[in-house]
Amino acid sequence: MSQILLVAELADGHVRKSTHSAIAFAKAANLPFSILVLGANASAAGKELEAFGAQKILAAEDASLEHPLAERYAPTIAAVAAAFDIVAITASSFGKDLAPRVAAKLNAGYAPDISGVTNNGGKLSYKRPTYAGNAYAHVEITTPKQVVSVRQSEFLAAEPSGGNTPVENVAVAPADAAAARIAFVSLEAAKSERPDLGEARVIVSGGRALKEKFAEVLDPLAQLLGAAVGASRAACDAGYAPPELQVGQTGRVVAPALYFAIGISGAIQHLAGMKGSKTIVAINKDPEAPIFQVADYGLVQDLFTAVPELIAELKK
Amino acid sequence: LVPLKRVSDPDNANKIKINGGKVETTGLEWKPNPFDEYAVETALRLTENGAAPKTRLGEVLVVSFGPKEVETTLRAALATGADRAIRVDATDDQLDGDLVARALKALVEREKPDLILIGKQQVEGDSNQVGQLLAEYLGWPQATFAGSIKSEDDKSLLVHREIDGGSMVVRVTLPAVVSVDLRIVAPNSVQSKHSPAHKYADGVRFAALMAIMAAKKKPLVEVKLAELAPDTALKIKVTSYEAPPARKAGVKLKTVAELVNKLKTEARVL
Numbered sequence: 001m002s003q004i005l006l007v008a009e010l011a012d013g014h015v016r017k018s019t020h021s022a023i024a025f026a027k028a029a030n031l032p033f034s035i036l037v038l039g040a041n042a043s044a045a046g047k048e049l050e051a052f053g054a055q056k057i058l059a060a061e062d063a064s065l066e067h068p069l070a071e072r073y074a075p076t077i078a079a080v081a082a083a084f085d086i087v088a089i090t091a092s093s094f095g096k097d098l099a100p101r102v103a104a105k106l107n108a109g110y111a112p113d114i115s116g117v118t119n120n121g122g123k124l125s126y127k128r129p130t131y132a133g134n135a136y137a138h139v140e141i142t143t144p145k146q147v148v149s150v151r152q153s154e155f156l157a158a159e160p161s162g163g164n165t166p167v168e169n170v171a172v173a174p175a176d177a178a179a180a181r182i183a184f185v186s187l188e189a190a191k192s193e194r195p196d197l198g199e200a201r202v203i204v205s206g207g208r209a210l211k212e213k214f215a216e217v218l219d220p221l222a223q224l225l226g227a228a229v230g231a232s233r234a235a236c237d238a239g240y241a242p243p244e245l246q247v248g249q250t251g252r253v254v255a256p257a258l259y260f261a262i263g264i265s266g267a268i269q270h271l272a273g274m275k276g277s278k279t280i281v282a283i284n285k286d287p288e289a290p291i292f293q294v295a296d297y298g299l300v301q302d303l304f305t306a307v308p309e310l311i312a313e314l315k316k
Numbered sequence: 317l318v319p320l321k322r323v324s325d326p327d328n329a330n331k332i333k334i335n336g337g338k339v340e341t342t343g344l345e346w347k348p349n350p351f352d353e354y355a356v357e358t359a360l361r362l363t364e365n366g367a368a369p370k371t372r373l374g375e376v377l378v379v380s381f382g383p384k385e386v387e388t389t390l391r392a393a394l395a396t397g398a399d400r401a402i403r404v405d406a407t408d409d410q411l412d413g414d415l416v417a418r419a420l421k422a423l424v425e426r427e428k429p430d431l432i433l434i435g436k437q438q439v440e441g442d443s444n445q446v447g448q449l450l451a452e453y454l455g456w457p458q459a460t461f462a463g464s465i466k467s468e469d470d471k472s473l474l475v476h477r478e479i480d481g482g483s484m485v486v487r488v489t490l491p492a493v494v495s496v497d498l499r500i501v502a503p504n505s506v507q508s509k510h511s512p513a514h515k516y517a518d519g520v521r522f523a524a525l526m527a528i529m530a531a532k533k534k535p536l537v538e539v540k541l542a543e544l545a546p547d548t549a550l551k552i553k554v555t556s557y558e559a560p561p562a563r564k565a566g567v568k569l570k571t572v573a574e575l576v577n578k579l580k581t582e583a584r585v586l
């Protein structure tokens with residue numbers, strides 16, 4: 001039977017919840033899996049995954065792996081993957097950067113950003129969104145080894161299933177020669193008390209209409225709901241919101257229980273990133289805005305009066 | 317070197333039809349992949365000569381894989397300022413990202429560019445892979461999802477990568493692969509010591525009529541796919557396409573109070 005190697009994603013020395021979506025993929029594929037954790041403190045982080053039913057937890061721990069650079073990570077992943085059939089990683093910016101480089105090393109076909117998997121008697125078929133989510137492709141990988149990246153919004157984070165897999169150390173492979181030509185300079189992490197877009201139950205997103213009042217109008221609502229804040233490309237491009245908040249085809253893809261689209265027209269690139277949300281609320285003063293075609297509840301109002309009113313109503 | 321793909325009009329992707337498990341884009345116009353236009357703009361800005369604006373400090377070579385008609389896309393890039401174009405003859409169904417990357421590798425070994433600027437994704441397949449695959453095949457460093465690039469000394473680039481939760485700054489020494497993100501075409505995103513004094517407009521430049529005429533005389537050559545990649549076997553097989561589940565429009569409500577009530581009692585999400 002095929003064996004899956006999952007690559008964990010860390011932030012600040014801890015496992016990111018995106019990793020739990022990769023575990024959910026392995027469970028959906030109905031195949032045994034092991035987890036590889038890379039980093040400067042990989043074994044400590046690996047312990048956080050002991051209760052998820054992995055066959056093995058493998059830690060590649062080395063100071064040279066402090067920052068996730070593909071030229072340093074890919075060689076170790078490829079070396080460990082020699083004993084596996086499928087390598088899976090979450091389709092976050094971490095996974096999207098890394099997975100193709102690993103696939104090329106393994107001479108493996110790569111299915112990016114998959115939203116589903118079926119196991120037909122050992123033969124895997126993957127489903128992935130294309131054309132801004134307007135066509136799902138069913139794909140098969142024709143090579144003996146396979147690499148996939150997993151859409152976090154479609155594979156709900158796996159819960160611990162009990163057990164305690166021990167953490168074993170694995171050798172760190174020499175970095176690519178190219179590693180000498182790339183250096184980490186700094187990480188400018190967004191400082192925010194709000195939850196990550198990929199993990200939030202509620203998201204409050206704003207568009208171009210918010211202008212310079214983006215934070216002033218949306219933050220109190222997000223605060224009240226414990227929500228993450230998102231944005232359209234237009235809001236990010238104009239500098240009303242930082243780039244990492246962009247939701248859409250070319251930003252973050254999200255599927256919260258509740259999504260507010262406020263002053264967002266609903267261009268197909270935006271819809272591609274949030275159409276999977278359970279309940280969608282749109283607030284827009286244009287009754288013809290395309291966002292209303294996907295919204296469960298719409299308010300045709302000026303957002304600058306509707307949002308404060310909404311906050312007041314919720315506080316009642 | 318900048319790879320360039322044509323895509324069916326991305327602003328109307330919701331008008332595609334799925335028939336017998338296949339995607340039909342009939343009626344949709346071909347457009348250059350937006351990220352590739354951004355990569356061309358980036359290449360033009362990096363080779364701009366502030367001291368002598370009519371000259372360029374480097375050559376910009378654009379490459380597309382596709383049938384004869386993609387020459388329109390290549391000519392458009394030549395009109396905005398690229399110097400030369402290569403079309404690798406192939407149809408879309410003969411290609412996957414891996415084959416494009418392997419063929420590009422062979423082309424890079426011939427052309428010896430200092431820098432490959434590539435779109436982070438093409439917006440039909442949304443694969444986000446060719447740049448990274450190519451970097452590995454070449455043994456070059458990769459700086460993906462660049463939101464800004466500063467050319468420090470013509471030998472290395474300081475790149476702000478847009479990542480989940482913030483940005484990561486890396487320094488790459490050329491030759492390298494840099495994949496570009498949306499913000500790369502903001503007015504101040506691309507800087508070098510040769511940058512002109514004027515500020516760039518937001519977005520990509522348009523071709524003047526004269527330049528469109530002149531572009532017809534710029535070199536555009538055809539290369540056979542098999543010449544670049546002897547092994548044309550695909551690693552990915554699309555078995556079929558299916559339409560996504562439709563999401564039906566909901567209701568428009570009159571008041572905020574009504575909305576809160578629905579969210580609590582009907583959707584039960586509050």
Ligand SMILES: Cc1cc2nc3c(=O)[nH]c(=O)nc-3n(C[C@H](O)[C@H](O)[C@H](O)COP(=O)(O)OP(=O)(O)OC[C@H]3O[C@@H](n4cnc5c(N)ncnc54)[C@H](O)[C@@H]3O)c2cc1C
Pocket residue numbers: 206207208209231232233234235246247248249250251252262263264265266267268269270273283284285286289301302303304350351439
């Ligand atoms: C390559 C590419 C990739 C892209 N990727 C993405 C992506 O990932 N995510 C994304 O979001 N976009 C993306 N886009 C951009 C997309 O096409 C749209 O341009 C963008 O989503 C529009 O943002 P918006 O809705 O905020 O602005 P607009 O379209 O300008 O809409 C603003 C809306 O606000 C409403 N409004 C104005 N004032 C008020 C008020 N006072 N009260 C209430 N409503 C008001 C208006 O009626 C309008 O509907 C991409 C585009 C390209 C070319």
Ligand SMILES: Nc1ncnc2c1ncn2[C@@H]1O[C@H](COP(=O)(O)O)[C@@H](O)[C@H]1O
Pocket residue numbers: 318319320321322349351352379380381382411413416434435436437438439441442443444445446447
């Ligand atoms: N057929 C093609 N011709 C030229 N460039 C391509 C082709 N396919 C992909 N690319 C390049 O690879 C980038 C990333 O594409 P992808 O990895 O397929 O999302 C695109 O932005 C293009 O620059």
